[in-house]
Amino acid sequence: MRGWSKPRTAAMRSLAFVCALGSAANAFDVEVLREAGPPDRRFNLTVLGDGYRATDQEQLTTDAASMVSNLFATSPFAEYAGLFNVKLVHVVSNDSGADGGDHGAVRDTELGAYFNCAGIERLICVDDGRVLSIAAADTPEFNLALVIVNDTKYGGSGGVVTVSSIGAGVDVFTHELGHSLAQLADEYSDDGGQPPCDPLADCPEANATMRVARSEIKWNAWIDESTPIPTTSTHLGFVGLFEGARYQSSGIYRPEFDCKMRSSWQPFCRVCIEQAVRSFWSLENVRMIEESTPGPSVVMADCEPVSFRVQTPSLSPSPYRYEWSLDGASLTAEGPALDLSPEDVPPGTHTLALSVLDQTDFVRSDPAGLLSDEVSWSVSVGVLDCPGYGGAPGTGGISAVGGMPGSGGATEGSGGATEASGGTVSGGTSSGGVSTGGGAPGGDSGGASPESSGGAPSGGQGPGPADPTTAAGCGCSLPGGRAPVPSAALLAVLLALRLGRRREHR
């Protein structure tokens, strides 16, 4: 126990408990350093200063802003900065510095920072309870608390609260975030006091392994065929299997020769970046599709188009790919919004779906599917008499003009089926921009091949395969003598034609 406590602050701590319990009143000024979105949709970092007097608060802003700026200049934080908010709590201390630092042996600071914690000269401890209570009172949305200690002596610590002196700079913070956010292992060989990896289960972290067979290495997707396994320093800059990691000099391997998880001033290696990006998308509050409109069920009761739209966190450069589908068939539409008119779809109930994918080059393996999100709408279309509406009574049905041989695709298709003849759904060699009738996310959204459209029923008059849930692929008549419902692929063709025509009009 000796070396952990800071006896002179015991009374202060007791007082703090009493004051803090049940009190959510703001105690200190809060400054927004970075606002990427609403707190309930972002990961919220709260930075607190210790050893900053009232007269040092401008310096605190400078120090914190510098730290945040450097953090978000580091890949992959730079590319995914849009997922993070940062606030600074202007904690005011009576003295500057920290106990045992460059300002003296005993300092009266609000968060109680002190060097030589547990007898380790450069280990800084703070009153974690006080830190978390202030963070909770002033920034209740916080997900992680970071403390900057106003002392030029090198030091810091990681854990529930991450601490760094200004003498240690941003590198310690960034390395610690590798632990906190991406659950990365240390890659240095020094004994870290951690239990060894389980040989059967392998190391749990993404950047450490005991496996030496190429196919069993968890970052195998990054290793070139020509890279020797294990890998030595002759392959600097390559991803391979370098021995020495996770507090062991042998028997445990790391992906690259050097990395921020081994040397804090280095950039993150590619495997650590990959893991960080995967982790970013599973952080508290963070979702790829953070809002979708309209609601899950849409009724098109008149001829007005409905705009379907999603909102994703703003990232630069944008890594997103949007894949729209209707009743399982891919659409050529791109982007986060799609305007759908009743004339685009026949009467009945349809499923419009959108998959959003993060296509970053940082990630080669995503077994848990963290880099995608999806939403779907149930779209019910009534029997309407809209201009150019193929499904309206009296028009006799829908004809996939764009799907006729040699029609040339969307730009040539009439799409609206005003010339429809007798409710026949023509199949054939569609080139309306539909990639496949299967609708599996991840499919190419380019033009359709004859093969891909082959799955569409070639006629709408016969009793096609029934699908009572979507009416796609049905070909049957709806109650009340409504027009036949075409197949899923054909619906997609029609919609593609409409979209293509609209785009051309613009």
Added chain:
Amino acid sequence: MKLQTLERSARRQVAHWMLGLVLALPFVGCSGKLDLTKPDARSSGGSLAPPKKPDPGATPAPAAAHLLQIIEIEPATGQVRTLLARRVAQALPRRRSSPPGLVWRVQTLNQHGRVLDEVAIADPSRIRAEFSSDGQLAGTSLEKPVVAIPLRLPLLPTAERIRLQNSRGETLGEVAYQQVSP
């Protein structure tokens, strides 16, 4: 003219709404994984990298608020105290999959000892001491005698206490669940 347009628009909106109400019911819940606040308390300690995708299917309707309770525990003595408790006007944040390595379990219990909520957290007693040394990091990990933990828990009217268990499943201590008013 403008008024007529507005009336027409309003009538259309009402018709939309009425028809939507009737037709929408069977399809409610068809959207994807927009609600992801369900606690993922199923996993245990051990290897779990990369992180698991939360299960949207097990997601309840998110409440618009949750409890933030800061506690402090001395594992050696089992003493636990609450430093701060407050209601946060925000849905309970999504809980990440169980972290690699050692984990603690936080259980919320009712008066009969029934577990109402459970979550695994990275062992909060560990503190990392890592420093640059001749071009490379060196460090060690230590166990702290006093451990502060920020807990975000669902608002549970029948909850009475919070139990903390270490990675070996041993109960470290209990503290009252703080019922917070809006």
